[in-house]
Amino acid sequence: QVQLQQWGAGLLKPSETLSLTCTVHGGSFSAYYWSWVRQPPGKGLEWIGEIHQSGTTNYNPSLESRVTISLDTSKNLFSLNLTSVTAADTAVYYCARRNSDIALVGTAFIRYNWFDPWGQGTLVTVFS
Amino acid sequence: SSELTQDPAVSVALGQTVRITCQGDSLRTYYASWYQQKPGQAPLLVFYGKNSRPSGIPDRFSGSSSGNTASLTITGAQAEDEADYYCNSRDNSGKLYVFGSGTQVTVL
Numbered sequence A: 001q002v003q004l005q006q007w008g009a010g011l012l013k014p015s016e017t018l019s020l021t022c023t024v025h026g027g028s029f030s031a032y033y034w035s036w037v038r039q040p041p042g043k044g045l046e047w048i049g050e051i052h053q054s055g056t057t058n059y060n061p062s063l064e065s066r067v068t069i070s071l072d073t074s075k076n077l078f079s080l081n082l083t084s085v086t087a088a089d090t091a092v093y094y095c096a097r098r099n100s101d102i103a104l105v106g107t108a109f110i111r112y113n114w115f116d117p118w119g120q121g122t123l124v125t126v127f128s
Numbered sequence B: 001s002s003e004l005t006q007d008p009a010v011s012v013a014l015g016q017t018v019r020i021t022c023q024g025d026s027l028r029t030y031y032a033s034w035y036q037q038k039p040g041q042a043p044l045l046v047f048y049g050k051n052s053r054p055s056g057i058p059d060r061f062s063g064s065s066s067g068n069t070a071s072l073t074i075t076g077a078q079a080e081d082e083a084d085y086y087c088n089s090r091d092n093s094g095k096l097y098v099f100g101s102g103t104q105v106t107v108l
Helices: none
Strands: A003-008 A018-025 A033-039 A046-052 A057-059 A067-072 A077-082 A091-105 A108-118 A122-126 B009-012 B017-023 B033-037 B044-048 B061-066 B069-075 B083-090 B097-099 B103-107
Touching: A003 A091, A003 A108, A003 A122, A018 A033, A018 A091, A018 A122, A033 A067, A033 A108, A046 A067, A046 A077, A046 A091, A046 B097, A057 A067, A077 A091, A108 B033, A108 B044, A108 B083, B009 B017, B017 B083, B017 B103, B044 B061, B069 B083
Parallel strands: B009 B103
Antiparallel strands: A003 A018, A018 A077, A033 A046, A033 A091, A046 A057, A067 A077, A091 A108, A091 A122, B017 B069, B033 B044, B033 B083, B061 B069, B083 B097, B083 B103
């Protein structure tokens, strides 16, 4: 059973760079997209971006200018860097695997996605 | 539109049925996935696709979709089902994944 374990610095000052890493245990690293999601205190979930084994990345346009997601296939891990943080970036950050499949509905094929499993979450606080 | 709208809160009597809805234009194109989140815990996948429930999730959780609305139904709600529930789907631009605003479910 695949498990994700994440770690990284939990306290940052404004303008610093957030760096988190997520290791994939017990499963294949390939053929999936590996994502980051965050949740500000008391608020909902926000998808940050993802990376495929091939190196292909997709980012949330609202964060794209500050986000880099990278991977190290030899170590089965992927990382998140978010530059120039502010208090608005204070959140619990989660890593997760995005899964994808296709369903035949009538005569049309519909792709669907789901996030599972998730890492345990890392609270990152930005304070001056 | 890249928004998924959920009711902020619903309540259900123990053992009764509750339906949580998620509305958005992208749901006409993509199936939703549903996540349960309890305080201090990571989200947990409870339903996805047309009719898929992860191993270990009780069969009282079911999902459906019609037009621009996806629904998660808990049939015979239990005390341990009290949590926040989020829907998720790809947005119509295909550029990002969007979560609903979340629904807090209270079991009375």
